[in-house]
Amino acid sequence: MRIIGMDIHRVFAEAVVLEDGEVKRLGRIGMTRDHLESFARTLLPTDHVVVEATSNATAVTEIIAPHVERVVVANPLQVHLIAKAKIKTDAIDARVLAKLYAAGFLPEVWIPDAATLARRRQVTRRTQLVRQRVRLKSIVQSILHANLIAQCPHADLFGGKGRSWLRAQYLPDDEQEAVDRHVEEYDRLSEALKGVERDIARAALTDPNVTRLMTIPGVDMVVAVGLMAAIGRIDRFDRPDKLVAYIGLNPSVHQSGVGPAYHGRITKRGRSNARHLLVEAAWQTVRSPGPLHAFYERIRGKRGNHIAAVAVARKLAVIMWHLLTKGEDYGLVRPSLHAKKIRDLELRAGHPPRRGQKGGTYNYNIPQRRRDERNQALQAEGVYRRMTTGWRRTGPDSKPTDATNEERL
Known part of the structure; x- marks a missing residue:
């Protein structure tokens, strides 16, 4: 099996081939469709091609993929031998990509459909x-x-x-x-x-995952579609904490030897646009009654507004993982509010208005119906407050209690 390493730039790409432990330079390839297709035709069906994630890596992958066995996109933030190299040339970068892939140490990036x-x-x-x-x-x-x-x-x-x-x-x-x-x-x-x-x-109207995410208060079409665009397939994440880390809402951890682990600020690695959308949705979500509002108030009393909003955004990511994985709607959905969101989505899609007709959003115009749904959310918020009263963080510097660790919320 041959491994082709390509260091991609805007105008050209430097390519090398690793075969039987020996690296040979293939030269530079122009970054146009004609040049890339000519280069792809010289490759073997059993070749594996490794490229670094850039703005034009997707187009390069689409051209080369039909001619080889596999195309791998490397995560440039985690390829430290390239990012922190003292001697750095295009040929060396392409060689490092090929050798890391051959050794099984290349951090890959998911190629979306x-x-x-x-x-x-x-x-x-x-x-x-x-x-x-x-x-x-x-x-x-x-x-x-x-x-x-x-x-x-x-x-x-x-x-x-x-x-x-x-x-x-x-x-x-x-x-x-x-x-x-x-x-x-x-x-x-x-x-x-x-x-x-x-x-x-x-x-979005034809995607049940988008409408399912919109059952969460504070999540509208923009947030739901933006998150689904960033996530792609939810089965890529077998645990909710992996989705949280993919968005960059997981805390940084520093630990060495037998010393304790210190948790710092969020890593802010991964899909920054999805992280911004979740934080914006968190600010809207905490304006509505419910357990998330109580959670925000509890964290805000200890850490302040902004940290509390980020904590709610992380909580939203966990909730979304469960909704998408299990195929269920949010348990505390407000039906009339969700119907209004769907109707607004239909109007944005160009559906004709139905003035004078009682559609799905009719209940939203009834004040008593809105009050009833709000009261149900207030009851759930009260249950959460009673459940979390007296909770304390457990750890090496605190006395253990029978309460659930706050990090497991």
Whole structure:
């Protein structure tokens, strides 16, 4: 079996072959489809190809995979012989990749399927459009600030009332033209955002995992789709703590010899976009009554707001693993609220409105029904508070108790 190591760059890739313990340089390959296909045709069906994870590694994998037995994508953060090498060249990097794979010490990256890749691209497009719109708002705010104009009294500067207020402000001609251009660009990006969200919503409606995650209070379409795009197949994680580590919400651990283990901040390794989505969802989740709200209040009293929100985000990751693995909805789902989320998802997907008809969201418009669902969540929150009263952390510096360790919540 031959092992082909490729160190990928934007313009070219350096390739070496490891065969019978001997490494030979294959030279540089241009990073175009024609050059890669020509190179792939020179490989053997029994070859194993190793590449480092880069922004264009997926495209390289798709071209080479049909011509060889296997293509492996290496995790660059864990290939320390490359990342921390004192003598570093493209040929050496490609040789290290091939030798590590031959020795069985190469940390691999999961290669997502075509559907997951498409979903990730759509989520990335949406994120880029949202960031561009936020940037335009910041530019307009800076123009107003530079001209000593007070803060807009309305919540949304680019909303109906905000724009009326903006048009009434005096600005120099060149500044007014700049504001008009930014508002026009904002509207163009908003239309593009609606188109991207429409495509995402249409795909989400046919995915039971997305609608299942939306049964959790605080989790909407954006969070559910973003997490499913990052996770891919849930069967890749046989335990919830592996999913937590994949998202980067697990605490860092330092331990040596016979000394105790010290737990620090979260590692922040893995899918950063999924981690940000979970933290945003945590802030929304704790606004609703339920055990997660009580958990947040308990951690906040000890560690503060931000650490408590991250702890809730980790808890959400564990809950999501169980929901996706077992194929069940969230046990404390609020039916009318979930029906409203699904209806909003349908409207984003372009479904026609049904004005005057009693659909699935009709119960959400009944105040008594909403109060009943809220009271059920309050009862569950009360049960959690009574259960956790008097809990103490166990460890080498604390007296053991019969209570469950707080880390097992």
